[in-house]
Amino acid sequence: MRPPLLILPGLLLFLFFNLWPIVYSIYISFTNANIRNFPQLPPWAPEELKHARPPPDFVGLANYASIFTGPASAGFWNAVFWTLVFVAMSVPAKVALGTFVGLLMSSEKVLGKSVMKALLIVPWALPLILSVVAWRYVFDPTYGVVNQMLYSLGVSKPPDWFVNKDYAYAAMVVIEAWLAYPFIMTVVIGALANVPRTAFEAAQIDGAGRWAVFTQITLPLIKRPLIYASVMTAAASLQFFLVAFLWNFIQLYDRFMLAYGYYWAFGSPFREYGLAAAVLSISALVISAFMILAIRLTGLMRGMYES
Amino acid sequence: MYMQSRPNVQVVFENKAPDLQTAVLAAISTGEKFDLFIWAHDWIGLMVEAGVLKSVDNDVADVLPKFAASIPQYKGRVYGLPFTAETVALICNKKMVTEPPKTFADLTKIMQQYHKPPQSYGIAYIVNPYFVSAWIHGAGGYYFDDKTEKQGLTDPRSIAGFEFFKKNIMPYVGPNPTDYNTQVSLFLSGQTPCMVNGPWSIGAVKKAGIDFFVAPLPPVDSTYTPKPYGGLKMFYTTIYASKEAIDFMKWFTTDPQAAKILVQKLGYVPVIKDVEIQDPVVQGFYEAIKNFYLMPVSPKMQPVWGAVDIVIQNAIVSDQKTITQAVQDAAKDLCARGLC
Amino acid sequence: MRASLLQTSVAVLTTFLLFYPVLQIVLLSLNKLPYFRIGGDFMPTPESFQWVLQQPEFWRGLVNSLIAAGATVVIVIALALPGAYAFSRYRFKGRDSLLSFYVVFTQVSGGLGIAGLIALFAIVSALGLRNNLLALALIYAAGAIPYHTWLLKTYIDTIPRSAEEAALIDGAGAATLLLRVVLPLMAPALAVSAILSFIGAWGELILANLFLSGENRTLILWIYSLMSNVYSVQWNRFAAAALLYAIPPVVLYIILQRFLRKGLAFVY
Numbered sequence: 001m002r003p004p005l006l007i008l009p010g011l012l013l014f015l016f017f018n019l020w021p022i023v024y025s026i027y028i029s030f031t032n033a034n035i036r037n038f039p040q041l042p043p044w045a046p047e048e049l050k051h052a053r054p055p056p057d058f059v060g061l062a063n064y065a066s067i068f069t070g071p072a073s074a075g076f077w078n079a080v081f082w083t084l085v086f087v088a089m090s091v092p093a094k095v096a097l098g099t100f101v102g103l104l105m106s107s108e109k110v111l112g113k114s115v116m117k118a119l120l121i122v123p124w125a126l127p128l129i130l131s132v133v134a135w136r137y138v139f140d141p142t143y144g145v146v147n148q149m150l151y152s153l154g155v156s157k158p159p160d161w162f163v164n165k166d167y168a169y170a171a172m173v174v175i176e177a178w179l180a181y182p183f184i185m186t187v188v189i190g191a192l193a194n195v196p197r198t199a200f201e202a203a204q205i206d207g208a209g210r211w212a213v214f215t216q217i218t219l220p221l222i223k224r225p226l227i228y229a230s231v232m233t234a235a236a237s238l239q240f241f242l243v244a245f246l247w248n249f250i251q252l253y254d255r256f257m258l259a260y261g262y263y264w265a266f267g268s269p270f271r272e273y274g275l276a277a278a279v280l281s282i283s284a285l286v287i288s289a290f291m292i293l294a295i296r297l298t299g300l301m302r303g304m305y306e307s
Numbered sequence: 308m309y310m311q312s313r314p315n316v317q318v319v320f321e322n323k324a325p326d327l328q329t330a331v332l333a334a335i336s337t338g339e340k341f342d343l344f345i346w347a348h349d350w351i352g353l354m355v356e357a358g359v360l361k362s363v364d365n366d367v368a369d370v371l372p373k374f375a376a377s378i379p380q381y382k383g384r385v386y387g388l389p390f391t392a393e394t395v396a397l398i399c400n401k402k403m404v405t406e407p408p409k410t411f412a413d414l415t416k417i418m419q420q421y422h423k424p425p426q427s428y429g430i431a432y433i434v435n436p437y438f439v440s441a442w443i444h445g446a447g448g449y450y451f452d453d454k455t456e457k458q459g460l461t462d463p464r465s466i467a468g469f470e471f472f473k474k475n476i477m478p479y480v481g482p483n484p485t486d487y488n489t490q491v492s493l494f495l496s497g498q499t500p501c502m503v504n505g506p507w508s509i510g511a512v513k514k515a516g517i518d519f520f521v522a523p524l525p526p527v528d529s530t531y532t533p534k535p536y537g538g539l540k541m542f543y544t545t546i547y548a549s550k551e552a553i554d555f556m557k558w559f560t561t562d563p564q565a566a567k568i569l570v571q572k573l574g575y576v577p578v579i580k581d582v583e584i585q586d587p588v589v590q591g592f593y594e595a596i597k598n599f600y601l602m603p604v605s606p607k608m609q610p611v612w613g614a615v616d617i618v619i620q621n622a623i624v625s626d627q628k629t630i631t632q633a634v635q636d637a638a639k640d641l642c643a644r645g646l647c
Numbered sequence: 648m649r650a651s652l653l654q655t656s657v658a659v660l661t662t663f664l665l666f667y668p669v670l671q672i673v674l675l676s677l678n679k680l681p682y683f684r685i686g687g688d689f690m691p692t693p694e695s696f697q698w699v700l701q702q703p704e705f706w707r708g709l710v711n712s713l714i715a716a717g718a719t720v721v722i723v724i725a726l727a728l729p730g731a732y733a734f735s736r737y738r739f740k741g742r743d744s745l746l747s748f749y750v751v752f753t754q755v756s757g758g759l760g761i762a763g764l765i766a767l768f769a770i771v772s773a774l775g776l777r778n779n780l781l782a783l784a785l786i787y788a789a790g791a792i793p794y795h796t797w798l799l800k801t802y803i804d805t806i807p808r809s810a811e812e813a814a815l816i817d818g819a820g821a822a823t824l825l826l827r828v829v830l831p832l833m834a835p836a837l838a839v840s841a842i843l844s845f846i847g848a849w850g851e852l853i854l855a856n857l858f859l860s861g862e863n864r865t866l867i868l869w870i871y872s873l874m875s876n877v878y879s880v881q882w883n884r885f886a887a888a889a890l891l892y893a894i895p896p897v898v899l900y901i902i903l904q905r906f907l908r909k910g911l912a913f914v915y
Contacts, residue, residue, distance in 0.1 A: 006733035007745070010726035010792045017789035020770065021763035035357045035606070039333070039765050053358045071643035101665070104658045109651035116662040118901050122669050125896035127850055127867060129874060130889040133882075134668035137675075142425075142482035145667070163485060163625045178665065186904055250616045268644055269607040270356060291751050333768050333857060488880060 029063055029277035031056035034270040056274065063278035072264055076279065079253075079260035080286070086173065086256065087237040093177040094237075095230050098184020103218075105185065106192040117189075124182035132246045135175050165251045172252065175243055180233050187229040191222040231294040238287050257283045318555060331545075332357055342545060342552030343387070347538030348379035349602040351386055354543060356606050360386040361546045366553050373561045376578040379539055381604050387543040388560040391575035394537030395438055395505045396595035397522045398512060403500035407522030411475075414501075414525050418479040421500045429479025431494040431502035433487050434624055436615035438503060441524055441535035442476075443468030444600045451611045451646075453603040458611055458646045460618065461638045469630045471527075473623045484624055506592050509574055521591025523598055537599030539578065607646055614641050676886035695887035705888065708866030711780055712849055715865055718784035719848035720841045723791050727840065730792070731799035732829060736808070746800075749793035768857060778860050787848045795840045802836035803829070835906045842903045846896045866892055 147158035261279030418429030448465025483489035494502035622633035776782035
């Protein structure tokens with residue numbers, strides 16, 4: 001049995017459709033590709049048209065230089081900073097919320113869990129646009145439930161969660177936590193379901209209090225799955241873009257790495273694809289570095305190479 | 308109708324919502340051969356630079372005299388023909404407003420009369436760069452000069468236009484001013500006497516059963532007439548456009564029968580000469596179009612939209628910055644992209 | 648089983664709070680007016696749902712989405728399973744690095760960017776596979792290979808080799824080994840892979856919009872077009888359509904939870 005043969009079909013398919021576009025993107029990031037020279041006309045197009053449209057020039061590291069030191073640089077580093085802040089804020093929120101709900105849904109003392117679990121899983125399954133629409137209503141400055149409640153609590157001028165930059169950013173954290181908690185919840189429920197009851201029973205016989213049971217038995221047993229889920233969900237936070245785009249791009253574009261890249265590409269007169277590709281390449285590097293670091297630190301790869 | 312007269316030609320329409328632009332751009336490199344696409348004229352610059360369009364000056368020269376409006380051009384050449392003009396106007400509920408306000412002062416009276424939040428508001432106005440442009444242009448300012456390709460946000464007249472809007476219209480606008488659907492809903496549910504919108508919204512107004520009239524935005528005084536941005540909806544001829552397609556386009560845009568259907572069934576304001584307009588709604592937009600300010604065609608306009616949006620959100624809809632401050636920050640950003 | 652009132656109440660309250668945004672959408676879909684009430688009354692009616700179910704585009708989109716998602720599942724499993732088996736049972740040169748590559752890649756593959764998109768478009772067009780649901784499924788499957796190979800591999804790690812060794816001694820060939828011996832033992836993991844890849848394909852918007860036209864467009868595209876109407880969006884219809892569209896993923900996720908409980912410790 002030739003093991004490489006078993007892997008080959010999958011690997012080839014993956015490389016064919018995924019690697020080439022990414023390699024091509026990286027190549028583009030070293031050119032001055034914009035709407036005037038990219039994409040090229042097909043080979044059989046008339047010559048005069050092709051002459052009027054020369055292919056992109058190779059510019060080496062120019063795009064990267066302009067991101068790090070050029071007019072786009074202040075904005076880029078600002079975006080990276082705020083993206084990291086976003087990760088720092090949203091990941092604990094997601095994990096805490098998901099764990100809390102996961103624990104509740106694993107407790108034997110709660111009735112009607114099946115119905116509740118079905119309802120709780122919904123944010124994960126909804127198409128993103130629908131979720132954004134739903135939250136638009138919740139955060140509506142005048143009729144949304146959030147501001148209505150604030151108003152009744154005595155806040156005379158509740159914030160505008162769309163137009164005000166910082167409040168929009170806060171809304172992003174909330175929405176991301178809502179979108180991601182079902183994943184964490186599922187992981188926690190699954191992990192707890194595999195915890196042998198004997199451990200709990202033994203602890204109870206020993207007279208352990210609830211908090212002790214939680215910290216000494218429950219937590220350690222779900223630690224690994226929780227770490228795995230946290231790493232995965234942190235990567236998602238790093239790549240956060242679509243919701244901000246749908247919410248209020250103009251206020252939020254400079255707070256998220258990917259959004260910033262998109263903005264420079266499509267907010268430029270000639271759609272600087274080269275520059276956008278450079279931003280995306282850097283972001284991909286940042287995310288890869290993060291993934292590798294996180295996996296190393298949390299020892300997730302332990303057992304990876306065993307069989 | 309066209310297909311009946313030319314049996315060997317087939318016209319196929321494809322709806323590429325939601326992103327026509329990407330679809331068009333992606334198609335050139337792979338030779339997906341489509342002849343024409345429809346959009347407002349402001350994409351001309353971008354599309355020409357992208358190598359998508361073919362100039363048709365010679366092919367359409369014979370029908371040019373039939374047009375009452377100027378044909379959109381980029382760098383002196385023609386890349387398609389328009390079939391309707393659109394801009395925003397004042398659309399008012401006859402139950403609340405009996406006749407079109409002749410001056411801005413009249414409009415202010417109406418707005419004040421009905422501004423009783425939260426039951427009703429002075430006006431439904433979508434506060435974004437396109438809709439607000441009328442007041443900047445009217446004051447003599449501009450977002451962007453198509454000829455010099457430079458931004459005009461820091462021009463004191465533009466600032467004056469922004470200030471005017473903030474002081475005299477913003478206080479009467481309904482909640483969620485930046486949200487199109489909210490503002491339209493306010494008008495449709497009778498919570499505002501008027502809304503500022505374009506011909507595309509008339510369908511919804513009629514469906515809501517509102518008896519309404521359309522009138523141009525009223526002038527402030529003899530020197531200050533609002534000039535909203537307007538667009539010419541047109542056919543763009545791609546590099547693959549066949550002779551048959553170009554003939555179809557010429558027919559569609561200039562045939563009097565076709566024009567009549569456009570006017571009657573779709574409420575389009577015609578752009579060719581000698582078309583009878585009986586519908587008062589169309590007439591109202593027609594009057595509004597007399598004051599319109601053609602949207603720029605240069606691709607350099609692209610970043611300006613976003614920049615003005617930021618100004619509006621930071622300085623008019625909210626108070627995160629003063630207008631002068633916001634405008635200066637926006638100009639700085641645009642200068643970094645070469646628009647100064 | 649002493650049910651606790653306190654815990655149950657907390658659970659109910661939490662569920663309500665977290666479900667509330669969706670509840671608003673449900674109410675919206677049942678509302679007679681096309682826009683969300685600006686202080687208006689709520690008039691419940693199933694009209695929007697009826698309207699959606701009467702649209703041929705809805706059914707066409709549904710069938711197309713089912714085809715695309717279903718094909719994705721088949722392709723993913725057909726290609727990832729053998730690879731996963733190889734990674735699990737064998738040691739060979741480059742195994743560790745390839746596996747690491749797969750793992751890191753499960754997260755980074757997201758941002759293809761416009762250049763990558765155009766490159767992909769060029770490849771697909773050159774092959775004449777544009778506007779082809781099965782081709783789209785191939786593309787979806789391609790992107791999912793690393794994650795699912797890794798997922799299935801970690802599950803296979805937990806299966807004792809005894810059955811395979813016995814089959815090998817009996818002289819079983821590769822195909823028999825995989826199909827007759829390993830496959831039946833993999834049911835839970837395969838279910839997880841199937842569900843996740845189905846849901847991924849079901850909701851994909853960007854590539855589907857770029858590649859599909861007319862009759863082939865998937866359901867998500869039709870729903871998005873309901874919202875992109877420049878004239879005036881019928882929010883109640885959009886909400887109804889989107890809710891109907893969300894039913895398969897929700898159901899699948901619920902089933903998924905069941906499988907994750909059945910001792911799928913391999914994920915961790």
